Amino acid sequence: MLIKKPEDIKGSEITDENLYHNRRKFIRGAVLAGSALATGFIYRKLAVPSREKAPADAVARAGSYLTAEGEPSNDFEDIANYNNFYEFSTSKSGVAPRAKGFVTRPWAIEVDGLVHKPKTFDLDDLLKIAPLEDRVYRLRCVEAWSMVIPWLGFPLAKLLEQVQPMGEATFVKFFTLFDPARMPNQIEDVLPWPYVEGLRLDEAMHPLTILASGLYGKTLPPQNGAPLRLVVPWKYGFKSIKSIVKITLTNRQPNTTWGDYAPNEYGFYSNVNPNVSHPRWSQATERRIGEFGQRDTILFNGYGDQVAHLYKGMDLGKYY
Numbered sequence: 001m002l003i004k005k006p007e008d009i010k011g012s013e014i015t016d017e018n019l020y021h022n023r024r025k026f027i028r029g030a031v032l033a034g035s036a037l038a039t040g041f042i043y044r045k046l047a048v049p050s051r052e053k054a055p056a057d058a059v060a061r062a063g064s065y066l067t068a069e070g071e072p073s074n075d076f077e078d079i080a081n082y083n084n085f086y087e088f089s090t091s092k093s094g095v096a097p098r099a100k101g102f103v104t105r106p107w108a109i110e111v112d113g114l115v116h117k118p119k120t121f122d123l124d125d126l127l128k129i130a131p132l133e134d135r136v137y138r139l140r141c142v143e144a145w146s147m148v149i150p151w152l153g154f155p156l157a158k159l160l161e162q163v164q165p166m167g168e169a170t171f172v173k174f175f176t177l178f179d180p181a182r183m184p185n186q187i188e189d190v191l192p193w194p195y196v197e198g199l200r201l202d203e204a205m206h207p208l209t210i211l212a213s214g215l216y217g218k219t220l221p222p223q224n225g226a227p228l229r230l231v232v233p234w235k236y237g238f239k240s241i242k243s244i245v246k247i248t249l250t251n252r253q254p255n256t257t258w259g260d261y262a263p264n265e266y267g268f269y270s271n272v273n274p275n276v277s278h279p280r281w282s283q284a285t286e287r288r289i290g291e292f293g294q295r296d297t298i299l300f301n302g303y304g305d306q307v308a309h310l311y312k313g314m315d316l317g318k319y320y
């Protein structure tokens with residue numbers, strides 16, 4: 001994500017993003033990138049971080065985690081060391097070291113609003129609502145990079161069914177923990193805290209939408225949104241909010257952190273769409289972490305046959 005307000009970005013910096021993508025290919029494995037607008041200057045300043053190593057069985061199982069289309073998962077090391085989680089750091093390589101030791105037990109998740117049975121769930125009880133499944137999904141960041149991640153989770157619909165949404169509920173709002181003592185970057189004014197996100201209720205109930213508590217068959221590392229995060233694979237990655245403490249059902253489209261920050265850049269729907277550019281760069285292609293070159297970005301991140309019907313009647317060429 002971009003922490004500078006659009007008006008603060010100089011044209012020269014925008015060009016640097018392409019440069020950054022090219023440089024990154026060559027330095028992969030040696031030094032992790034800073035932000036999407038990182039420059040060579042930042043690379044030189046960064047000490048080589050100690051990367052989180054994959055558990056041995058994750059390495060052994062890596063080959064068996066494929067998407068439905070047969071794409072292999074990214075290495076655990078990439079997934080766990082190249083992160084966007086502004087509550088800890090705005091540097092992708094800075095998140096894992098700063099999130100190390102983030103305590104996720106006890107943890108409660110409150111579900112309230114337009115529901116017949118509001119309830120605060122203890123996390124360990126919540127994880128028993130439905131069997132955890134491996135879901136190997138593409139994650140396409142709005143910054144034009146992507147990964148394949150083998151999540152462990154269960155459909156959000158299973159949790160929502162427990163609280164029985166009222167007939168008038170049409171949207172769902174999600175809240176990340178706000179606790180600057182535990183999430184050190186929350187003392188900084190980089191974003192309005194807590195991080196909040198939203199979905200339409202039918203998007204939230206869609207079987208592809210999951211709450212993830214793990215990846216590579218293991219407990220979720222803190223930097224990936226422990227203990228529980230949302231994953232909505234057909235939308236840009238910023239919709240997949242991390243470290244959730246509260247879910248509210250409502251009848252109004254909720255505000256979102258990035259939408260509040262830059263409404264003309266981060267729409268409520270934010271479905272992956274190669275034909276609708278971000279105001280400052282194209283979304284036509286993406287860089288798969290770990291690969292050379294660019295791939296074409298696919299409408300709805302390749303999940304169109306399952307989700308396109310949700311947007312019937314909406315003009316997909318329009319920015320939402």
Ligand code: MTE
Pocket residue numbers: 001079082083084085086087139140141142176195223224225236237238239240241242243
């Ligand atoms: N959730 C919170 N609370 N804070 C964040 O900064 N970043 C988002 C999303 N969820 C973010 C967040 C963005 S921009 C992306 S691309 C994904 O998390 C990255 O998830 P990952 O680090 O597990 O790959």
